[in-house]
Amino acid sequence: MEFLGCPAIFHEQALIEFFENGSVRDGMVVSVIGGMAVEISESMFATAFGLPTEGLTDLSEVPKDLLSNGQRLFSASEKVVSVSCLKKEVKMQYRLLSDILAKYLFVKAGSFDAVTRDRFLLMMAITFDVKVNWGSILFGVLKEMVTPDSRQAKGFAIQICVLLKNIPGLELGDSKEFPAPRILNEKTVHRIVSVNENVGVEEVGDAPRAKTTPVKRTVSKKRPASVDADVAPVIKKKRPLKASQSQVETVLKTNRCCP
Structure with missing residues (x-):
């Protein structure tokens, strides 16, 4: 390999x-x-x-006519793309080229969703076969x-x-x-x-939420129970309390004293 x-x-x-x-x-x-x-x-x-x-060691020296051509060629829509843009604004093949340059040649940390100016210019130089001094550029990266x-x-x-x-x-x-x-x-x-x-790709979660119709609370029509009605009182069972160690000892002593 x-x-x-x-x-x-x-x-x-x-x-x-x-x-x-x-x-x-x-x-x-x-x-x-x-x-x-x-x-x-x-x-x-x-x-x-x-x-x-x-060849070129300064990417800003890419010819201006190639710059305007590249901005139209790279664009994923009819709108002319900016030199510094997001990957979603360029066509698929140039997204891949941007990733290859970022991850395998320039090895820069951070987000790869943005196409930087220097990377855009280098993509144009590669696309239009402009001579690039790769020895100088990559040694600069090192x-x-x-x-x-x-x-x-x-x-x-x-x-x-x-x-x-x-x-x-x-x-x-x-x-x-x-x-x-x-x-x-x-x-x-x-x-x-x-x-x-x-x-x-637009996610469903990013779409604006539809306004919901407010729901009116309805009052219960049930007749209230009469206070004077003979209703058996509900006796709540008391939960047994856990005895402490001292209480346990007291009970044991009391039992020993009993005949």
């Missing part, structure tokens, strides 16, 4: 140390694993995975992951282990198989499709 061209295995302890000790210095990702210093540069990152190093107090979720587990294996003398320890549900395959894509089919 492989994930983005990499064996689907990872080294848990090495990853824990990588993120705990990771930081960005002089444009490189640096960390300490097993007491050994580790440095990962952008060129090393791009070369290891054969990523393109030419730098955010190791930046202290960053809200970026820790990801790229398999890819980081591939990079660390290329460092001479570095011991990574035991390896584990990556959880199958986290690997993008036909089954996970079908699951994403089923989830996205329900996005934007």
Whole structure:
């Protein structure tokens, strides 16, 4: 089983140390694993995975004409969709593309129901075959992951282990198989499709409630029972009280005194 061209295995302890000790210095990702210093540069990152190093590095440079075309093309209705919108406003295939970018490339924490501006622009660049410097963009994602107090979720587990294996003398320890549900395959894509089919569906519970007609209380027409009627009084049975320990002892002593 492989994930983005990499064996689907990872080294848990090495990853824990990588993120705990990771930081960005002089444009490189640096960390300490097993007491050994580790440095990962952008060129090393791009070369290891054969990523393109030419093209856009700033997504705001996507041509304006493509932006207007994309807003019409992505829209699930006749209305032109906004650059920052909810997934229910775009067509199914672009909901899936947004999820793939969010969960498998950018690995961002939080709600995935919103399509962010940067993700929208990147979706347009992919759709219209605009050249993107994936080496720079994805390495930027990795730098955010190791930046202290960053809200970026820790990801790229398999890819980081591939990079660390290329460092001479570095011991990574035991390896584990990556959880199958986290690997993008036909089954996970079908699951994403089923989830996205329900996005934007109006639930019955959200519909406004119909006004109910107030019901008037009717006074009972039964004649009240006569107070003077000879009705046998109802005698309520008293519930036996539970005797305390002192009461029990008193009764026992009294019984012993009796002839």
